[in-house]
Amino acid sequence: MSELRIHLEFSGGAELLVGKTKHHDIALPHQPHPWSLRQLIAWIRDNLLKERAELFVTGESVRPGILVLVNSTDWELLGQLDYTLQPNDHVIFISTLHGG
């Protein structure tokens, strides 16, 4: 029974919510069913977010204005919350910028 190791990246200011660190190598504990992105977001909320979770999570998904990418592809193309995480996946949470 092994953990699921994946790489998380936060950018566009989303990193300010997770200790100002852009890159996080994490190990998700073993569970009977595969890990979905939905569960990953809940895990991040419970384990990585230091404060103001509402600036990252809305309901069971990310808040409006955050793009989620898995291995450089928009999660919308991969089944969104239902995507099943694979070992060594690179998941990026990008807060869109508005400044100019």
Added chain:
Amino acid sequence: MAQLSVEEVGRYGRQLILPEWGRRGQESVKGNSVLIVGVGGLGCPCALYLAAAGIGRLGLLDYDRVELSNLHRQVLHCENRVGVAKSESGRDAVKGLNSHISVTTHTVLLDSSNALSILSQYDIIVDATDNVATRYLLNDGCVLLGKPLVSGSALRFEGQLTVYGWRGGPCYRCLFPSPPPPASVTNCSEGGVLGVVPGVIGSLQALEALKIASGMEPLYSQQLLLFDALGGGFRTIRLRPRQPQCAVCGENPSITALIDYELFCGSRADDKDKRVDILDPELRVSPQEYSEVVSGGKPHLLLDVREEVEYQICHLPHSRNIPLCHLQNGSLDATWEWILETTPTANDPTYSVFVVCRRGNDSQLAVKLLCEHGKAKGRGEEVVIRDIIGGLVAWSETVDPLFPKY
């Protein structure tokens, strides 16, 4: 198609001899028009390269005036045009660079009442704005008019670039059906930005607009370029295609005319700082009142709740720096201990704590946090904590003009 003059052939020779560009591409560019919305950090370099490359007609839209704090990134403007409308300053700069092109200025705040009539005068729209409401407005306007939208943004050390509404590609709403909560949005004046970062993104916006104008394909339709100047470099992300359920470009659009975008986003269509007003008036003092406390030699504490990097730029003498985020993250107890141990005449009601920040917003949040914490712990009834209205900016404007504003 527009014809090139002898002088223009000489002028654009270095790009005319590129086979992918050629006379055909140059004439197409001369026959095209681009509207740049926002003549700021993104719009300035974009306008420069579009003008230099020989775009036929350039529109410059901005309601704002040039400020000294713009010049590190808004490279069309210059010291002797501080105070001038950005649209006009930008026009003067690009006309000096290339007198062949035609430049139209729009010194207005773009909104639902004027957007379609302005956008419809141009072939390609460049989103170089600084706020969420105008980004949705531009997106919807471009979808309704069927125009490509070259969108860029920059903050701190990061930039993003994509082209919306290009030949079946997605629009802004396909990616972001709902606006972000206003509390999650940071502008350049609060978050900071290194000048060259919007310079890079604005130049790439010019490149995308020129490729479209010359008849080539843009690189970043349905692709998002991420630029991280600190450690990530350039990366390209594959985006979703146009979404059939999109509210504006989908199959059954619910948005068929422009709406109220400030209402939709819950934020104003500018990047001016939001004003917080949450404290009772008796918990607030003006900078003048505080300066009388200082000059009268009354004992007090001054707590500066800005970030440490800002405190290092400038601060008032005898102040102590405890950033607001530290107060929000468990430093309240320690701060109260500091207040109580350095309050030797605790029963003197004139003895008080003043809280200051850059503009007088965070200081109010800090006073509220400290008062609530003190009340919950049943202490500090003898201490009066107040904020300085308008912060250090107001201090500089009304008490000490030599105190730096940044």
